[in-house]
Amino acid sequence: MDSTGTAPDLVVVGSANADIVVRVERLPEPGETVRGSEARIHPGGKGANQAAAAARLGARVVLLARVGEDAHGALLLGAQRAAGVDTSRVLTGGAPTGVALITVGPDGDNTIVVSPGANARLSVADVRAGAALLAAAPVVSLQLEIALESVVEVVRTVGAATRVVFNPSPFPSPFAPLPAELLTACDPLVVNEHEARLVLGGSAGARRAPEESARALLALGARSVVVTLGAHGAVVADARGSARLAAPRVEAVDSTGAGDAFTGALAWRLGAGDDLATAARFAVRVGAATVTRHGAQSSYPTPEELAALRPAADSDE
Numbered sequence: 210m211d212s213t214g215t216a217p218d219l220v221v222v223g224s225a226n227a228d229i230v231v232r233v234e235r236l237p238e239p240g241e242t243v244r245g246s247e248a249r250i251h252p253g254g255k256g257a258n259q260a261a262a263a264a265r266l267g268a269r270v271v272l273l274a275r276v277g278e279d280a281h282g283a284l285l286l287g288a289q290r291a292a293g294v295d296t297s298r299v300l301t302g303g304a305p306t307g308v309a310l311i312t313v314g315p316d317g318d319n320t321i322v323v324s325p326g327a328n329a330r331l332s333v334a335d336v337r338a339g340a341a342l343l344a345a346a347p348v349v350s351l352q353l354e355i356a357l358e359s360v361v362e363v364v365r366t367v368g369a370a371t372r373v374v375f376n377p378s379p380f381p382s383p384f385a386p387l388p389a390e391l392l393t394a395c396d397p398l399v400v401n402e403h404e405a406r407l408v409l410g411g412s413a414g415a416r417r418a419p420e421e422s423a424r425a426l427l428a429l430g431a432r433s434v435v436v437t438l439g440a441h442g443a444v445v446a447d448a449r450g451s452a453r454l455a456a457p458r459v460e461a462v463d464s465t466g467a468g469d470a471f472t473g474a475l476a477w478r479l480g481a482g483d484d485l486a487t488a489a490r491f492a493v494r495v496g497a498a499t500v501t502r503h504g505a506q507s508s509y510p511t512p513e514e515l516a517a518l519r520p521a522a523d524s525d526e
């Protein structure tokens with residue numbers, strides 16, 4: 210139940226970070242120092258980003274997260290409320306608000322280092338305290354910037370009819386497989402190609418076609434799979450087969466948070482009853498819109514802005 214006593218469209222359980230962003234002419238190599246732009250602080254964090262993206266599009270969203278009792282926490286709560294997210298389940302205290310150090314290169318590519326702070330204190334007990342909310346949610350979306358044990362507790366707590374959407378980012382360790390009870394709850398598991406390799410236990414360099422990765426992830430137990438391909442769209446797959454979805458052509462300036470916007474939009478549309486391909490086609494457009502503007506949450510489109518985006522060149526839209 211949300212703060213008004215009704216079930217929301219989407220519950221996001223995850224992280225909230227203050228993103229400290231510096232633009233650079235090229236991303237530094239290990240051991241190298243490069244000069245960058247003035248630093249900016251933006252609201253971010255994969256969970257908060259997903260929640261903001263869906264709410265901006267019109268979804269009723271509750272975020273279950275933890276921030277510090279500090280200025281960054283206040284910034285993040287304000288941004289969530291401005292996007293229309295119900296923040297009554299955002300807990301405060303225990304550690305400083307999480308921080309992400311982000312460099313953005315000229316093509317919009319980035320590097321991100323996250324210091325979890327309060328995100329790491331979102332505990333199993335905090336998840337259990339939200340049991341009624343999780344049981345009533347049509348869809349719950351998860352990532353991995355909070356403790357793995359808290360994520361696993363969510364899939365144990367959700368209702369029988371709740372659909373679980375999970376993006377295993379950042380991936381905890383290439384040497385530790387994800388728990389089977391988490392993988393088998395995913396409908397879908399949402400990964401980029403790098404994450405797909407890690408979930409499959411391969412090295413980051415091992416290449417395979419996204420359709421092949423999706424099939425292998427289904428064989429590991431995921432109920433359905435989405436492999437995101439950035440400017441090339443996405444592949445969706447379930448037991449009935451797979452499909453490749455094209456993305457609209459856009460000029461990318463900053464890809465930060467595009468995957469989170471994709472996943473938040475996807476989760477919302479799945480909870481609203483769209484089939485996987487329809488929801489993912491919508492989410493691809495949302496992801497494409499976000500890369501045309503700077504920042505994570507600050508780049509997320511309204512329905513009107515999304516409607517103005519040109520269709521994918523080779524899709525059936």
Ligand code: RIB
Pocket residue numbers: 224226227228252253254255258308309321323354465466467468469505
């Ligand atoms: O996915 C983008 C997000 O990753 C950023 O907002 C940053 O906070 C990190 O969590």
